Amino acid sequence: MKPVSLSLSLMLAGTTALADAHSSAGLTYGPRPAYLISQMEDNELKSKLQSCAAQAPARSAFSIGHRGAPLMFPEHTVESNVAAAQMGAGILECDVTFTADHELVCRHAQNDLHTTTNIVASDLADNCTTPFSPASGDTSASAECRTSDITLAEFQTLTPKMDAANGAATTAEEYLGGTANWRTDLYSGNATLMTHAESIALFDSLGADFTPELKSPSVTMPHEGFSQEDYAQKLVDEYKEAGIDASRVWPQSFNLADVMYWVENEPEYGQQAVYLVEWTDGFDEQTADTWVEDFAQLKADGVNYLAPSLNMLVTVDDAGDITASAYALAAKEAGLELITWTLERSGPLASGGGWYYQSVTDAIGNDGDYFVVLDALAQDVGVIGVFSDWPATTTYYANCMGL
Structure with missing residues (x-):
């Protein structure tokens, strides 16, 4: 991280x-x-x-x-x-x-950390309102992670990424993918x-x-x-x-x-x-x-x-x-x-x-x-x-x- x-x-x-x-x-x-x-x-x-x-x-x-x-x-x-x-x-x-801790941060939604950061694959994964659950059968992978689940200091350890999730993921790391093919991950590093x-x-x-x-x-x-x-x-x-x-x-x-x-x-x-x-x-x-x-x-x-x-x-x-x-x-x-x-x-x-x-x-x-x-x-x-x-x-x- x-x-x-x-x-x-x-x-x-x-x-x-x-x-x-x-x-x-x-x-x-x-x-x-x-x-x-x-x-x-x-x-x-x-x-x-x-x-x-x-x-x-x-x-x-x-x-x-x-x-x-x-x-x-x-x-x-x-x-x-x-x-x-x-x-x-x-x-x-x-x-x-x-x-x-009621500090203001820039996010599109209070509950979007699971799609806009690496939180589900980080040490803060267990803090999420709904931790990562892998895809199984007809059920897609899911998670819900909120800024209100963590402190500002913890928020500042996260790595941002393109807003996306891989619904077919069986691991947290796979869940971080899913970027639309008309967007790009080319500029995602070190954001x-x-x-x-x-x-x-x-x-x-x-x-x-x-x-x-x-x-x-x-x-x-x-x-x-x-x-x-x-x-x-x-x-x-x-x-x-x-x-x-x-x-x-x-x-x-x-x-x-x-x-x-x-x-x-x-x-x-x-x-x-x-x-x-x-x-x-x-x-x-x-x-x-x-x-x-x-x-x-x-x-x-x-x-x-x-x-x-x-x-x-x-x-x-x-x-x-x-x-x-x-x-x-x-x-x-x-x-x-x-x-x-x-x-x-x-x-x-x-x-x-x-x-x-x-x-x-x-x-x-x-x-x-x-x-x-x-x-x-x-x-x-x-x-x-x-x-x-x-x-x-x-x-x-x-x-x-x-x-």
């Missing part, structure tokens, strides 16, 4: 060379945007995007690193976020959860976990702003005296302690009570708090009586930012083109700023794009359609930011379109 940074200063010192992403000269699109453009059908959008091939990359707040750049790097690691910053992501994300406080220092050093998401606890709250309000407050306090201006922070939560806590108790942060929502069974992006959100009431209550999953914001019109949904137009009409997620989470789009693209499946045919959807989100919906697992795509589009 490889310990993560022994101190914040050592961690930052280790990324000094990579932090040249501060300057435009240090930014790069890499080959992916050009590849995606080459896959597009010939049309005006493709011509416009091709015309920007020689442009110099510039950082853009429209481009948001979703857990860093986890298409190829282990999510929520130093390396993943440095890669995202080098691609011009103007805002970076730490999904925030807590350990047994570095982060606390929330370390993410703040790193993102600041990279010239990026912040969008921490307060994740729903897997444990019952309050947890040993640590309440949901304590949790929401501690997230904000770590920005204050780091001297970060509230104007640079967009705290997020799927829990409206968290958003309202910030609005009412930390108004400088609350005015930029983001209410996350996602497609649920029975939802129809064109039929108002299926919408759970009352947009006018949210705005009246002080919520200024809404972040629906992208399938909620786009639809296919009668001509077969991807355009803004009625849901999106109603939210904009109420005065809400829209952010969306996650552009490149689904892998290759040849089969329609999966969950994230379910409202436009009939119009999706190949990877070039990432840019078609992105254009609809920017031009028709009017989103102000897009999360991506590979931020070079959103940065390229934003630079080309002058966003």
